[in-house]
Amino acid sequence: MDNQKEKILVVDDETSIRRILETRLSMIGYEVICASDGEEALNIFRKEYPNLVVLDVMMPKLDGYGVCQEIRKESDIPIIMLTALGDVSDRITGLELGADDYVVKPFSPKELEARIRCVLRRVDKITINSSIPSSGIINIGFLKVDTNKRQIYKNNQRVRLTGMEFSLLELLVSKAGEAFSRSSILQEVWGYTPERHVDTRVVDVHISRLRAKLEDDPGNPDLILTARGTGYLFQKISLTEQSI
Structure with a gap:
């Protein structure tokens, strides 16, 4: 997997989730940095320039919606939101604010890893095989x-x-x-x-x-x-x- 230089910011207030994701994502070749609240996430985001953000919704200081809004003011970086909220409208809110996808808690780490690979592959993909002119x-x-x-x-x-x-x-x-x-x-x-x-x-x-x-x-x-x-x-x- 050619993702050695790809950096992922994991933002979640649950220590166990941060540890699991940091371990698993590191094992498959990503560089992983973590934040435990929204304010810390924005500070790290602006210093580290990650390739993708995995962002929990329910967090102290600044929730995931607020973090997503702030990131979208300055970056088009892929964002995958983690939500434990049962209401569909709450899940959709993250997408409307600019998230690329969401995964509902409790989730399978393998499912999240697959979503991350798909989003990064699509974002990095130059063009779709089609009738688009050679000039692009x-x-x-x-x-x-x-x-x-x-x-x-x-x-x-x-x-x-x-x-x-x-x-x-x-x-x-x-x-x-x-x-x-x-x-x-x-x-x-x-x-x-x-x-x-x-x-x-x-x-x-x-x-x-x-x-x-x-x-x-x-x-x-x-x-x-x-x-x-x-x-x-x-x-x-x-x-x-x-x-x-």
């Missing part, structure tokens, strides 16, 4: 998508996307006009098959975030469309809209 540049109306640099511009202004948001957009654009089910999107982008219906809410929230950033009217989208009874699709791109 796609112009769609007021949008310019650069799949090589993993950047997007709206009216020539850079729009910040997280790595998973970009991967989701790239998947939809790569097969514009083709509808994807929520389950297939979760498999393609996040790398796992949903075990429960609620798992697909990860996709819904990311679609909502993309629409908010890219659409002129997110409530009545022109680009990222809902395929009734199926999932989502990107509007069909004509050849004249693709250019180098």
Whole structure:
């Protein structure tokens, strides 16, 4: 596994969880740093520049939601939230604040390790095998998508996307006009098959975030469309809209 230089920040107020994750993640080649509360997490984050954050929700001083909000003000680093909350709406809150995925406590360390690998692999992935031009540049109306640099511009202004948001957009654009089910999107982008219906809410929230950033009217989208009874699709791109 080529993750020797990848650094993971584990944030949890439970000592046992920090020790287990530090041990297991270190054994498979990651560099692991830990924090026991939200304030410490932000201090370490700004000093250590980790590649990914595993972030508990319920913590003293500053909870995981607050930490996620602060990180998203300055970084698109992948965030996986750990939550023991039973209410689905509470889990979704983390995604709406910018988390890339969540794992519900009690969790299997193997499951978390798999999620970490998938998120890092997707974020580092240059492009999806598709009909995207060799230049990696796609112009769609007021949008310019650069799949090589993993950047997007709206009216020539850079729009910040997280790595998973970009991967989701790239998947939809790569097969514009083709509808994807929520389950297939979760498999393609996040790398796992949903075990429960609620798992697909990860996709819904990311679609909502993309629409908010890219659409002129997110409530009545022109680009990222809902395929009734199926999932989502990107509007069909004509050849004249693709250019180098």
